[in-house]
Amino acid sequence: MGNKGEALRQRVIAAAGELFYQQGYENTSFRDIASAVGISRGNFYYHFKSKDDIxxxxxxxxxxxxxxxxxEWDxxxxxxxxxxxxYVDILLHNQDNITSYGCPVGSLCTELAKYDHSILTDANKMFVVFRDWLVAQLKLIGVNNNTHRIAMHLISRVQGIAMVTNAFDDKLFLQQEVKQLKQWLDDEILKPSH
Amino acid sequence: MGNKGEALRQRVIAAAGELFYQQGYENTSFRDIASAVGISRGNFYYHFKSKDDIxxxxxxxxxxxxxxxxxEWDxxxxxxxxxxxxYVDILLHNQDNITSYGCPVGSLCTELAKYDHSILTDANKMFVVFRDWLVAQLKLIGVNNNTHRIAMHLISRVQGIAMVTNAFDDKLFLQQEVKQLKQWLDDEILKPSH
DNA sequence: TCACCGCTAGGATGACCGTCCTATTTTGAG
DNA sequence: CTCAAAATAGGACGGTCATCCTAGCGGTGA
Known part of the structure; x- marks a missing residue:
């Protein structure tokens, strides 16, 4: 059975994902991943056909x-x-990693935009999943206009916070901005006043 | 005279800066820079002692x-x-480059945070120059509280817009967000109402 | 004219990269 | 127990990287 192989495949994906996040994709070698998982380099190509494939x-x-x-949240x-x-609280829950490495989605897209637009399109799908879900939540609240723009705006705010927190190595900034963004959410989106 | 050498040095810095922006630092080789400037690889080390040095x-x-x-703005x-x-209009003026490559400052910091924290500290100084200038402008307006936080907030907003514009390859998003951010600037910072 | 020095060219070096190949071990169905 | 298939190990390969080295260029002052 391919059961054992599938388990290893998952371990490789997990280790590679973490390394790509911490060191960047281009800066992570096959040897890094192999030694993190504890297998040989050659064995790699039995499970994946290239680095892009991983x-x-x-x-x-x-x-x-x-x-x-x-x-699960739903x-x-x-x-x-x-x-x-x-959604905004994701920043708070992952504040340590964000301070050290930035947003896993955002920083990967930023890297891929520099040299491989075909994979960027795939990476961008991670944002799209969030965006579509945000749009759905806004419609449930009763917001009917500009749901797409508001969802994109929210993603943009969160990304800005993650990136600046990372660049300044400033966890306190993240905490303050999260508070402010949640306040904006209450005042401008969730309140029915205007 | 060191005049000719200095001129070449400046040409190298300009070409390297552009390539680092478009392709990323790690992904740009000496050969790339050398051929962009039109000189040999070896000649490099007469002007710079390492890639880090560049x-x-x-x-x-x-x-x-x-x-x-x-x-000049002052x-x-x-x-x-x-x-x-x-400051916000920088986004508009550079919208084409931002759509293709993101923010030159932000994307460099994001890359450096993944593997070289000593240079990240230097790269971060670019943000600091902007931040201090923003703080000065806020004080001139008459804002006395939280000038540092507001300046950082502005940088964060701008960075979020640049990064999402790049990741989604969406120039229209940038234009809409710039308008919204300038509105926020007028309503929350420049107006004396509260 | 000549010696010098700022400057340039490009091959050599060793390390590391992704990828490939082949030999070997492990596994599980009959 | 048997044996083919699944899985693994690790050396080999060609390429590229940053860096180093050395030979040669061209202009300038004596």
């Missing part, structure tokens, strides 16, 4: 993970407004 | 350029509010 697998796995997380929180708050 | 020179030159630009616009608007 990246694609990493992206696919991340997308599946994002979808699973969002589905179950856990009945209020769409609460769900939006939870 | 990056440092690129960063220093960019910092000088930023300072010169800000000084002369050109007497109103600090107008200057703040001009």
């Amino acid at each position: 990246l694609h697998a990493v992206i696919d796995t991340r997308i599946a993970g994002i979808k699973a997380t969002l589905a 179950k856990k929180f009945t209020d769409p407004g609460q769900r939006l708050h939870h | 990056l440092h020179a690129v960063i220093d030159t960019r910092i000088a350029g930023i300072k010169a630009t800000l000084a 002369k050109k616009f007497t109103d600090p509010g107008q200057r703040l608007h001009h």
Whole structure:
């Protein structure tokens, strides 16, 4: 059975994903991944046909993970407004990693935009999953106009915070900005005043 | 005379800076820079002692350029509010490059954070120059509280816009967000209402 | 004219890269 | 127990990288 192989494949994807996040894709070699997983380099090509292939697998796995997380939130929180708050709270929950390495989605897209636009299109799908979910939540709240733009705006705000936090190595900034962004969410989106 | 050498040095810095921006630092080789300038690889080490050395020179030159630009704005616009608007307008003026390659400062910091924290500290100085200038403008307007936080917030907003525009290859998004950010600037910072 | 020095060219070096190949071990169905 | 298939190990290959080295260029002052 390909069961054992499948398990190893998953371990490789997990290790590669972490290394790509911490060191960047181009800066992570096959040897890095192999030694992290504890297997030989040659064995690699039995499971993946190229380095790009691993990246694609990493992206696919991340997308599946994002979808699973969002589905879990849909179950856990009945209020769409609460769900939006939870989206912003991702920053808080991952503040240590973000301070050290930035946003896993954003920094990967930034890197790929520099030299491989075909994979960038795939990586961008991670954003699209979030965006579509955000749009859905906004519609549930009763927002009917500009849902797409508001969702993109939210992603943009979160990305800006992650990137500046990383560049300045400033966790306090992240915490302050999260508070401010959640306030904006309450005032401008969730309140029915205007 | 060291005149000819100095001229070449400046040409190398300009070409390297552009390539680092378009392709990323790690992904740009000496051969790339050499052939862009039209000199041999060996000649390189007469002017720079390492690749890191070139990056440092690129960063220093960019910092000088930023300072010169800000000084020019200080002369050109007497109103600090107008200057703040001009900061946001950088996005608009460079929208084509940002769509293709992201923000030159932001994307470099994102890359360096993945593997070289000592140079990241230098690269971050580019942000610091902007930040200090923004703080000065805010104080000129009469804002006395949280000037540092507001300046950082502005940088964060701009960075988020640049990064999402690049990741989504969406120039229209940039234009809409610039309009929205300038509106926020007017309503929340420049107006004396609260 | 000549010696000098700022400057340039390009081959050599050793390390590392992604990838390929082949021999060997492990596994599980009959 | 048998044996083919799945899985693994690690050396080999060609290429590119940053860096170093040395021979030669061209202009300038004596």
